[in-house]
Amino acid sequence: MMELSSVIDDYMAKTTGLKKFCDRCLKSERWSGDVVLMVVYAAFDSIGLNYFNSIVPKVMEFEEAFVKNGEVNNLKDLSQLPHEQVKNIWANKRSWSVAKSVASYLHESGRNRGLNDRKALREWARNTSLEGWKQDPIGKIGGVGLTTYQYLRMMGGVDTAMPDNIVKRVIEEILDKAEVKMPTNKDLEFIKTIDQIATISGYRPIEICWMTWLVQSEGDKIRMEKYRDTLDRI
Structure with missing residues (x-):
């Protein structure tokens, strides 16, 4: 069994530049x-x-x-x-x-x-x-x-997350790897689960949320690599 924070670290290691992107989002500087x-x-x-x-x-x-x-x-x-x-x-x-x-x-x-x-x-x-x-x-x-x-x-500047299906799927995968039980079925409970994971791991909820999308594979690359130039634009 891996500690939850270690599992999150492994996922986050694939998303170099994520913090900068999330900072822009929270400053209302996207687009x-x-x-x-x-x-x-x-x-x-x-x-x-x-x-x-x-x-x-x-x-x-x-x-x-x-x-x-x-x-x-x-x-x-x-x-x-x-x-x-x-x-x-x-x-x-x-x-x-x-x-x-x-x-x-x-x-x-x-x-x-x-x-x-x-x-x-x-x-x-x-x-x-x-x-x-x-x-x-x-x-x-x-x-x-x-x-x-x-x-x-x-x-608009609020550090939070979304109950998107991809976010849910990756978070459930992470919890399974760490053998940790947290509620993920109901949307409000799920967002609070991400808040708990953020407290445990030291990452912000917004970073955990965006990480789940950007570690998805498209072809032979994950999205963080494939769309890095686009992320800088948006």
Whole structure:
């Protein structure tokens, strides 16, 4: 039997550069600090497509078509962009509605407090809670599940994790190797399990969460190696 912290160390050893990436996320600096792209990204990711092969390229395509030309400069612009204009890039109307609704809420809450988009996202994240997510204005938006909610919180500066299926599978694998029993079935309990693992191992919950994705193999490389340049971009 290996100690849990030793098992985590073995997995983490494969993810050189992970801390820097997570630091950027917690500083709301993903996607060059563009909150519009963070919201679009979280909304696109809500329907469970392949992260690197589907979601990231589509966000980049959206950036090229609407952000770089100045059509969408902020969350207000995003909240007013009809699906008809983006359906050639993103056909899923429900997840586009998520993007617009999240953008609208953050814009209005920021405007009322005199905050820019980045500060509005961070202010919202700072005042949210895991247990109260279903009562949160963003948690109440149709199509926003706990994973999307947690993703937005992380990009807003909260050190936490998501109950994504891949995250669960790898964490269960780790617990099995360490012969440790911790709850993983219910989403809220699972996130608290990652908090416990973080306390034991000395890594942050966000690092443990991202590690589970980046140690996945694609071809003859793990994602951390295959997509290292992309990670530096996003």
